[in-house]
Amino acid sequence: MVVLVIADDECVLNDLPGEPADVLVSCGDLSDTVILKAAERCGARRILCVKGNHDTASVFPPSIEDLHLKVVEVDGVTFGGFRGAWRYKPRGYHLFDQSEVELALIDFPKVDVFVGHNSPAGVHDRDDDDVHFGFRAFNRYMKLNGPRLLLHGHQHVNAESVVDGTTVIGVYGHRFLTL
Template identity: 30%
Template sequence: MKILIVSDEESKYIWDHFDPSRFKGIELILSCGDLKAEYLSFLVTMIKAPLFYVHGNHDTTYITKPPEGCENIEDKVVKFNGVRIMGLGGSNRYSQGSHQYTEKQMKWRITKLKFRLWKNKGIDILLTHAPVYKIGDGEDLCHRGFQCFIDFMDKYHPKLLLHGHQHLNYGKGQRIHQYKTTKIINAFGYHIIEI
């Protein structure tokens, strides 16, 4: 299955100069957060594939104006064409803003999904906004990843962990990392993957 992943920065190439041939065969779109609702609605309209998303730490307008035609999978496990996807948006808590969590709070969100993980016999993709601790994350509190994502990968072995938040133009330009059996991909901008 061919999947378009997006996060953090709207692509001018896609939004201003959309070329349908470039996205031929895309069956699913996954958003790792911090994108305008209008952009996500545009993607799902032009590409004609379902779009699942989680919140970024700046997605405060989604409360009053969510992206049309898209599905929020925060704190859920969903299946699409046999692929099991779990959504955990938000970043490390650095202020009083929404969609920010302490390590303990993020761990609790995972704990609350244990039954769904058991029922679905694990997952294939973990969709997050924040990165993994010490794997492509930042030094500052805002961009630091979550340790509990490492614990999650150790226990459930998802094929992919897709995240955003850490912009590739921040100086850590590596898009793809490997942790044991899990490929970790930074969705900054846009990227096409196959599973």
Template identity: 25%
Template sequence: MMCLTISDEVVPAIYSLNVKQRFGNVECVLSCGDLPYYYLEFLVTTLCSPCYYVAGNHDTVEICDSGDILTAPRGCVSVDATSVLHNGLLIGGLGGCVRYNWEPGPQYTEIEMMIRVWRMAPQLFVNHLRYGRYLDVLLTHAPPLGIHNGSDRAHRGFRAFLLFMDLFMPRYLIHGHVHRSYGIRKSRETRYHKTLVINTAGYRLLSLVPAKAVVP
């Protein structure tokens, strides 16, 4: 399945009236956070494709030109701490970043993120019973600990994501948060056991396929 993955940066080539001509083969949009809600709404409307997303640490509220206050992008589906099945692809998410200050926005301590993983686990076990695998794609905002991390605390990854990959073996973990100012010139794809970790800060055009069923 051809997917447009986005995060952190509004890309002029995407926020464009000819985006349909450039990305007409995209079957779904996957957002890893820290993007204006109008950007996601534009893609859903223009590409006529669903958008699944998690929140970044800067995602709070957005005031429209009409004066309406938005707390989430309209017409998009949050997969934070849950999962959905789209055209055979199991997509789940865990948004937010490592807590580094007390400003508004989803930030978590390591323990808090670990709790979120365990709260998501029952649905993943149901997926395993129904589909023979836990998850195909995990969307996160922050990276896993030690993979694509920035040099400061704010851009450090979560150890909880390493445990998630160890236990639930998604084929892909797609994250943002670490963009050009924080070393994106380094490798944007890293293999961790059975999971390919992909940094999508900006955007990527990816062909994603479901994981093989996990044999107990």
């Protein structure tokens, strides 16, 4: 299965090759229009997404499957996710305290691919501001459930790390993966 992962860069369509993908995954901070155009360009038959901290409160259109606290299976591979970032300002959509994320994920089932907007704490964090650091609950989830992959946006990095046996991939723009 070929997966196209996109995140955080509204100009992603300018750099996106016309390569085919079975599934498009958005890690957030992209408009529905950009997501749908990217899926059309690569011919994705499934679109799986989480919202980012800059996204609206509106629901996704019917062709986009929201992974927030849900599990979706595609060709025997399970995907699940969590939207948003930590509450770094008093108002906004998809902002959470660390304790809220811990509580939300405490019984979340094991998945093969976990999709978040934010990263796990201490993984791909940006030290240049107080906005781009990860959720501790993601670290706990990885340790307890061992997903094969954790995909995230938010930090504006293209980076790959292995934490507790899980490959954590940060995407800014786009990246193709083969599962």
